[in-house]
Amino acid sequence: MSLYRDDGIVLRTHKLGEADRIVTVLTRRTGKIRGVAKGVRRTTSRFGARLEPFTHVDLQLHTGRTLDVITQAETVRPYGEALVTDYPRYTAGSAMLETADRLIMGEKEPALRQFLLLVGGLRTLGSAEHEPRLVLDAYFLRSLAVAGYAPALESCARCRAPAVRAFAIVAGGTVCGGCRPAGAAVPAGETLALMVALLRGDWLTADASESRHRAECSGLVAAYLQWHLEHGIRSLRHVERELAK
Numbered sequence: 142m143s144l145y146r147d148d149g150i151v152l153r154t155h156k157l158g159e160a161d162r163i164v165t166v167l168t169r170r171t172g173k174i175r176g177v178a179k180g181v182r183r184t185t186s187r188f189g190a191r192l193e194p195f196t197h198v199d200l201q202l203h204t205g206r207t208l209d210v211i212t213q214a215e216t217v218r219p220y221g222e223a224l225v226t227d228y229p230r231y232t233a234g235s236a237m238l239e240t241a242d243r244l245i246m247g248e249k250e251p252a253l254r255q256f257l258l259l260v261g262g263l264r265t266l267g268s269a270e271h272e273p274r275l276v277l278d279a280y281f282l283r284s285l286a287v288a289g290y291a292p293a294l295e296s297c298a299r300c301r302a303p304a305v306r307a308f309a310i311v312a313g314g315t316v317c318g319g320c321r322p323a324g325a326a327v328p329a330g331e332t333l334a335l336m337v338a339l340l341r342g343d344w345l346t347a348d349a350s351e352s353r354h355r356a357e358c359s360g361l362v363a364a365y366l367q368w369h370l371e372h373g374i375r376s377l378r379h380v381e382r383e384l385a386k
């Protein structure tokens with residue numbers, strides 16, 4: 142049996158048998174892993190509530206034939222604590238965890254930049270410095286970019302012309318008048334500027350944006366993300382419901 146240690150963010154858990162759980166974790170060095178936490182659903186479990194989504198945990202595992210077994214778990218930082226009492230932040234955080242899980246398809250393939258983005262996103266969300274939907278859209282744009290799907294925002298996705306007129310998901314972002322496919326959205330210039338600011342981490346510009354441009358940005362980013370993931374991100378529906386209030 143081979144032992145290893147790593148730290149990571151718990152993305153999700155599901156029940157296994159009577160008392161166990163399978164825990165999916167995005168780790169710093171190993172990438173996405175799935176491990177069995179034995180007896181975790183018993184009240185006497187030595188893992189307690191450490192293996193819950195949002196928690197940054199330090200783990201010791203041993204390699205199993207099909208699934209690795211978690212033998213130790215220590216909390217590094219419980220990011221969920223700052224989110225559970227704030228529904229918009231909680232749903233934004235859930236959408237981040239789900240997106241990380243979906244964008245990182247392979248297990249045990251190192252994904253350090255995705256790990257660091259997720260930790261940074263959860264920390265920013267919990268600090269309540271910026272509007273949760275801006276934090277979520279910044280996370281979506283950057284995690285898509287790390288996965289190789291950065292949208293074109295400042296030149297035409299098809300011919301690289303600098304003058305852009307529309308945003309076309311199927312073309313890969315902004316397009317010029319000549320390359321614009323039928324039905325492409327024509328967002329405000331400020332909306333595209335907001336997307337650039339979020340991708341770059343320019344919070345001064347992002348925080349100063351108007352709510353109508355934020356709403357337009359969120360719509361485009363969500364559509365772009367969903368197109369790339371092929372299936373909808375379930376948690377996004379809750380975010381949208383919250384925004385509509």
Ligand SMILES: [Zn+2]
Pocket residue numbers: 297298299300301302316317318319320321
């Ligand atoms: Zn073009």
